[in-house]
Amino acid sequence: MQNLGLFVKPSYDLAMEPERFHYDLENCSIKRALDVLGEKWTLLVLREAIYGVRRFDDFARALKCGRGVLSARLKTLTEAGILKRVEYREGEQRARAEYHLDESGIDLFTTIYALSQWGDRWMPPPGGPAAKVTDRGSGRAVKVVLTSEPKLKSLSMRDLKIAPGPGAKRIK
Amino acid sequence: MQNLGLFVKPSYDLAMEPERFHYDLENCSIKRALDVLGEKWTLLVLREAIYGVRRFDDFARALKCGRGVLSARLKTLTEAGILKRVEYREGEQRARAEYHLDESGIDLFTTIYALSQWGDRWMPPPGGPAAKVTDRGSGRAVKVVLTSEPKLKSLSMRDLKIAPGPGAKRIK
Numbered sequence: 352m353q354n355l356g357l358f359v360k361p362s363y364d365l366a367m368e369p370e371r372f373h374y375d376l377e378n379c380s381i382k383r384a385l386d387v388l389g390e391k392w393t394l395l396v397l398r399e400a401i402y403g404v405r406r407f408d409d410f411a412r413a414l415k416c417g418r419g420v421l422s423a424r425l426k427t428l429t430e431a432g433i434l435k436r437v438e439y440r441e442g443e444q445r446a447r448a449e450y451h452l453d454e455s456g457i458d459l460f461t462t463i464y465a466l467s468q469w470g471d472r473w474m475p476p477p478g479g480p481a482a483k484v485t486d487r488g489s490g491r492a493v494k495v496v497l498t499s500e501p502k503l504k505s506l507s508m509r510d511l512k513i514a515p516g517p518g519a520k521r522i523k
Numbered sequence: 524m525q526n527l528g529l530f531v532k533p534s535y536d537l538a539m540e541p542e543r544f545h546y547d548l549e550n551c552s553i554k555r556a557l558d559v560l561g562e563k564w565t566l567l568v569l570r571e572a573i574y575g576v577r578r579f580d581d582f583a584r585a586l587k588c589g590r591g592v593l594s595a596r597l598k599t600l601t602e603a604g605i606l607k608r609v610e611y612r613e614g615e616q617r618a619r620a621e622y623h624l625d626e627s628g629i630d631l632f633t634t635i636y637a638l639s640q641w642g643d644r645w646m647p648p649p650g651g652p653a654a655k656v657t658d659r660g661s662g663r664a665v666k667v668v669l670t671s672e673p674k675l676k677s678l679s680m681r682d683l684k685i686a687p688g689p690g691a692k693r694i695k
Contacts, residue, residue, distance in 0.1 A: 485671070
């Protein structure tokens with residue numbers, strides 16, 4: 352059957368388009384990352400870890416999710432090296448585990464902040480952003496950008512101050 | 524009971540930490556974005572849209588997922604304004620739908636590329652990255668960075684060339 356062409360024009364040009372089906376992308380980094388992260392609770396657990404939450408009961412309190420789900424997500428993130436288990440002991444109690452961001456977890460901040468920045472722009476929360484992220488060095492607001500400047504070095508999450516934004520709802 | 528302190532030191536300082544439980548974050552942009560995107564197939568559908576895929580059968584072929592799942596994900600993404608339905612007609616056939624990235628979908632590229640960059644770094648695919656992203660203007664490699672430079676403007680997905688990288692497996 353003859354293809355008489357489309358009535359629509361592409362909304363943008365993309366060099367790879369005619370090539371798409373000549374490549375198997377199942378091995379790509381997006382797929383590999385989503386095999387670990389592709390689940391809402393996993394990313395919300397990471398959000399809490401970024402906000403400094405470390406203990407099982409605190410994650411459960413913050414997320415209001417089932418303990419089984421939380422336990423499974425912490426296990427996945429620990430096995431992937433995104434969180435690390437660190438034992439602590441209070442008084443005479445038995446040792447318990449805290450979950451700290453490991454290096455790859457700290458590096459995930461860029462992705463999560465890009466998502467947050469997109470959400471602030473396209474699904475703006477009432478009252479403005481819930482978090483305010485500034486550069487500890489300059490005090491200026493931090494953003495995520497696409498750049499081809501070879502000399503531009505990214506800030507790390509360690510360089511940042513994360514504080515409640517105008518839209519953060521304070522709990523009495 | 525007396526808290527005798529932790530045996531561990533925090534792995535990083537975080538201004539918000541002592542404050543975490545005074546704020547309700549359920550309204551934050553990460554949560555709102557994940558209400559739409561927090562699902563592996565959704566993000567993989569977006570990956571395909573970025574690679575120029577537009578038609579139902581082509582998404583199904585690329586993703587090898589069930590048609591019911593695909594249909595639900597395309598509906599969610601269209602309702603959220605990330606994809607837009609555009610009708611096309613081939614010859615005498617009835618009108619059918621293509622799914623194009625809308626403005627907010629194009630803006631999501633930063634998040635998806637941040638995820639891909641993280642995956643390339645921490646879960647490197649054998650043979651290197653599956654995609655090579657360059658600035659059409661300068662021809663240089665593109666990266667995602669955190670910055671507080673007020674004058675630095677982000678490139679848009681429209682400024683970029685996305686081509687198969689060294690790790691892309693060509694299908695014969």
